[in-house]
Amino acid sequence: MRRIEVFDTTLRDGEQSAGVNLHRHEKLEIAYQLEAYGVDVMEAGFPASSRGDLESVKEIAGHIKDSVVAGLARSTVADIDAAWEALRGAAAPRLHLFIGTSPIHMEYKFRMTPEQVLESTVAAVRYAKQFFSDIEWSAEDATRSDREFLARVIEAVIREGATVINLPDTVGYTTPSEYADLFRYVQMTVPSIEKVKLSAHCHDDLGMAVINTLSAIGAGVHQFEGTINGIGERAGNVAIEEVALALATRKDVFAAETGLQLAQTVRTSRLVSKLTGMPVPPNKAVVGANAFAHESGIHQDGVLKNKETYEILKPEMIGLSSNSLPIGKHSGRHALRVKCEDLGIKLDEAEFLRLFKAVKELTDKKKLVTDDDIMALAYDTVGLAEQPHYELQSLHVSYSAGSISTTTLELVKPDGEVVREAATGSGSVEAIYHTIERVVGTPLELLDYRIQSTTSGRDSLAEVYVKVAIDGKTGRGRGVDNDVLAASAKAYIDAVNRISMVTQRAVEPVTEA
Numbered sequence: 001m002r003r004i005e006v007f008d009t010t011l012r013d014g015e016q017s018a019g020v021n022l023h024r025h026e027k028l029e030i031a032y033q034l035e036a037y038g039v040d041v042m043e044a045g046f047p048a049s050s051r052g053d054l055e056s057v058k059e060i061a062g063h064i065k066d067s068v069v070a071g072l073a074r075s076t077v078a079d080i081d082a083a084w085e086a087l088r089g090a091a092a093p094r095l096h097l098f099i100g101t102s103p104i105h106m107e108y109k110f111r112m113t114p115e116q117v118l119e120s121t122v123a124a125v126r127y128a129k130q131f132f133s134d135i136e137w138s139a140e141d142a143t144r145s146d147r148e149f150l151a152r153v154i155e156a157v158i159r160e161g162a163t164v165i166n167l168p169d170t171v172g173y174t175t176p177s178e179y180a181d182l183f184r185y186v187q188m189t190v191p192s193i194e195k196v197k198l199s200a201h202c203h204d205d206l207g208m209a210v211i212n213t214l215s216a217i218g219a220g221v222h223q224f225e226g227t228i229n230g231i232g233e234r235a236g237n238v239a240i241e242e243v244a245l246a247l248a249t250r251k252d253v254f255a256a257e258t259g260l261q262l263a264q265t266v267r268t269s270r271l272v273s274k275l276t277g278m279p280v281p282p283n284k285a286v287v288g289a290n291a292f293a294h295e296s297g298i299h300q301d302g303v304l305k306n307k308e309t310y311e312i313l314k315p316e317m318i319g320l321s322s323n324s325l326p327i328g329k330h331s332g333r334h335a336l337r338v339k340c341e342d343l344g345i346k347l348d349e350a351e352f353l354r355l356f357k358a359v360k361e362l363t364d365k366k367k368l369v370t371d372d373d374i375m376a377l378a379y380d381t382v383g384l385a386e387q388p389h390y391e392l393q394s395l396h397v398s399y400s401a402g403s404i405s406t407t408t409l410e411l412v413k414p415d416g417e418v419v420r421e422a423a424t425g426s427g428s429v430e431a432i433y434h435t436i437e438r439v440v441g442t443p444l445e446l447l448d449y450r451i452q453s454t455t456s457g458r459d460s461l462a463e464v465y466v467k468v469a470i471d472g473k474t475g476r477g478r479g480v481d482n483d484v485l486a487a488s489a490k491a492y493i494d495a496v497n498r499i500s501m502v503t504q505r506a507v508e509p510v511t512e513a
């Protein structure tokens with residue numbers, strides 16, 4: 001079995017998904033879970049893009065011990081300096097340096113000749129090598145680049161000390177055979193290729209990210225890059241869990257395996273989904289809610305007789321087995337602490353006590369609190385207190401069929417002032433959102449609204465996900481409550497808080513390009 005390294009870029013390319021803005025504490029939470037999942041490398045961010053991202057990468061670099069921590073940089077001195085500032089404290093830092101090598105990128109984006117691109121990226125690797133021993137070099141848009149030129153640049157950057165060569169399918173354009181052929185071409189024509197590891201990085205614009213990645217693995221790459229749940233720029237990156245389970249299930253075909261703790265798959269997927277506000281489609285491979293649901297009679301009959309008639313994956317393999325410790329009205333702190341450990345939820349003492357209070361309140365309304373309820377509450381109660389934010393204090397909604405709805409609410413503003421406001425709407429949610437808009441004092445546009453229950457049953461918690469735009473900036477928000485309207489209000493406020501956070505970050509650039 002060949003061991004394939006997993007390079008996770010959920011916190012960088014994944015965060016480039018439209019409308020996803022993670023708080024710093026959420027990024028650290030995901031980083032811990034990625035470490036537990038066993039990723040070999042995690043790309044923690046793009047330090048030069050903002051002071052906030054630099055600080056977040058620095059924080060992750062300071063805490064993660066078992067995975068290499070990488071930071072992205074353009075081929076500029078300022079970007080490399082920012083990456084070094086962020087990563088110098090990491091146990092195993094990696095610089096991820098990139099430059100576009102396709103004719104369209106060089107001519108229109110950089111307005112540079114191929115020779116100028118070659119010179120500037122060689123100079124960047126040379127400069128970076130003073131600080132970083134581990135340098136991954138990426139040829140952005142490699143799959144639309146001229147192969148001879150690509151081979152020349154690769155040889156040049158290896159001579160300067162690059163340790164990993166990544167050939168991304170940046171726009172999701174390539175096909176399985178073409179991508180494998182590109183790696184074979186590079187293996188055959190670049191004299192120093194034996195000195196480095198090769199890496200694949202696929203996007204899903206044409207739905208071919210998984211098959212292209214597997215094809216690259218078949219062609220001998222040492223590492224593949226992807227994100228949890230396949231989130232990422234445009235149609236997303238390859239979903240790590242899909243590639244990992246394909247390798248684990250079809251060892252006979254691929255003869256390759258990852259070092260991932262596959263039993264952490266579901267937990268990692270749920271955490272990323274909750275914190276990014278990007279729901280996993282029910283029919284998604286491996287982690288979708290329906291992935292193990294057999295609906296039709298003939299299938300059910302087969303599964304009852306022998307699961308293998310219709311199941312090629314075992315639920316336990318990806319961590320779907322149900323945990324036996326029930327949490328209810330009479331559970332105490334010890335049981336909840338053990339449950340948090342089981343679920344991989346890391347909280348400081350104050351956060352844990354807030355969660356305990358929220359769980360107790362829920363048990364007044366619900367007999368048995370499920371693992372999903374606890375995860376939803378945990379990620380709703382942690383972290384926000386760190387930075388100034390809007391917070392819902394009270395909510396009153398008046399509704400009668402055939403008439404307009406009215407909302408009165410109290411919001412704590414980021415400066416601590418408590419504001420009471422009222423407004424109407426054609427429905428209750430609209431009335432709530434009009435009221436919040438009045439407090440925030442700027443037009444808010446609701447782009448998407450989705451609601452789901454954490455479990456089945458009338459006493460399930462409601463989880464609301466929204467996408468909101470303020471002044472052309474979009475952000476996602478999540479709200480959890482056992483009342484749908486309160487969850488709706490919380491989700492809207494969460495989106496406002498996230499957009500304000502990004503706006504603050506954007507005015508503090510780290511470097512000039």
Ligand SMILES: CC(=O)SCCNC(=O)CCNC(=O)[C@H](O)C(C)(C)COP(=O)(O)OP(=O)(O)OC[C@H]1O[C@@H](n2cnc3c(N)ncnc32)[C@H](O)[C@@H]1OP(=O)(O)O
Nearest residue numbers: 046048049050074075076098099100109110140170512513
């Ligand atoms: C394929 C990928 O996913 S690459 C990663 C993409 N991720 C992101 O862009 C997210 C973070 N980005 C940002 O926050 C901003 O774009 C910043 C802070 C990095 C730069 O912002 P700005 O200085 O305003 O520049 P802007 O984004 O408008 O343009 C990018 C500039 O970088 C240059 N650039 C792009 N890639 C590279 C590279 N690899 N090496 C050197 N320069 C590059 C572009 O040519 C352009 O330069 P120009 O201003 O001289 O024309």
Ligand SMILES: CC(C)C(=O)C(=O)O
Nearest residue numbers: 098138140141168170
């Ligand atoms: C920076 C590179 C690796 C990238 O994200 C891409 O080309 O898609």
